[in-house]
Amino acid sequence: MAERVQKILAQWGIASRRRAEEMIVAGRVRRNGKIVQLGEKADPEKDHLEIDGKKIEPANRPKRLYILVNKPIGVVSTCKDPQNRPTVIDLLPDSLASETGLHPVGRLDINTTGALLLTNDGQLTLTLTHPRYHLPKTYRVWLDGAIDRLALQRWREGILLGGKKTLPAQVEILKQTDQKTLLEVILVEGRNRQIRSVAEELGYHVLKLHRSAIGRIQLNSGNNSPLPLGDYRFLTLDELKYLKNQIN
Structure with missing residues (x-):
């Protein structure tokens, strides 16, 4: 079945789709001896694909990492x-x-x-x-100032950003003084700069932002x-x- 060449390269683990597109634009990828154009399709079962003159196929792709x-x-x-x-x-x-x-x-x-x-x-x-896949991501968020209950509730329920409401989030206060607030925020969506944008919309400035976990995958080494x-x-x-x- 024919698919776009950049998608094939991404599926085979040769490069990310964006990087594969860059390689195609640079003229480094060939299909059956001819330089591939961006958007061109290939059949991985029938076509001969090369990068920099070297044949590539699932059998010799890099080990999964x-x-x-x-x-x-x-x-x-x-x-x-x-x-x-x-x-x-x-x-x-x-x-x-x-x-x-x-x-x-x-x-x-x-x-x-x-x-x-x-x-x-x-x-x-x-x-x-x-x-469609809502893998939760956990953040530690340091805010300038003490967040009030109304802002906290709005953050939890979702607010309008760019004309679209954010999905509900888990937001808990870990520490708070008159000058600063430390929150734990768990999101199941990943809009660009979402936490900073929500905080700004609620009237708070993010001093520091740290992602501490992706689902159950924690930022620890082998000995915890x-x-x-x-x-x-x-x-x-x-x-x-x-x-x-x-x-x-």
């Missing part, structure tokens, strides 16, 4: 950055960063820290980032100690099974 990183501030959630800012791929050793097809599943903005998944399993990425900022670890078999159960 599933990694959790603790993203620091100042690092962008992409594979490459046109402004030459550090990326999440730069947090990995060369043995993982090169020719493995690893890419982030979703994004954290440059000023947000915390849990971010990396994988070269294109199908898993496509599924986890689809709007915190995963250091800028560090990474491989998902456990139980975590991988949990992820796949969420989408089946």
Whole structure:
């Protein structure tokens, strides 16, 4: 069955779909000896696909990798950055960063820290980032000022952002003074800069934002100690099974 070449490359774990599109535009991908144009389709059962002159197929694709990183501030959630800012791929050793097809599943903005998944399993990425799958994500949110009950209730019930109401969220106060509030926020949707935008709409400024968990996947290392900022670890078999159960 014919599919767009960038989708095939993503499903095979060669690259993220966006990165695959960049490779196609750069003329690095060929189908049956001819340079592929963006949007062109191929039949993976019949067509001969190459990148930089090297044949690619499911049998020789990179080993499936599933990694959790603790993203620091100042690092962008992409594979490459046109402004030459550090990326999440730069947090990995060369043995993982090169020719493995690893890419982030979703994004954290440059000023947000915390849990971010990396994988070269294109199908898993496509599924986890689809709007119909509501994988909960847990955040620690530091606000400037003491949040009032009405604002807290509005956040929990959902507010209008860009003409569309946000889904209900779990929002709990962990600490509060007259100057600051620390919240735990659990979201099941992932709009761009959603927490910062909701806080701003309610009249509060986010001082610090940290994602502490993706579903049941916690930011800890193998011995349950915190995963250091800028560090990474491989998902456990139980975590991988949990992820796949969420989408089946």
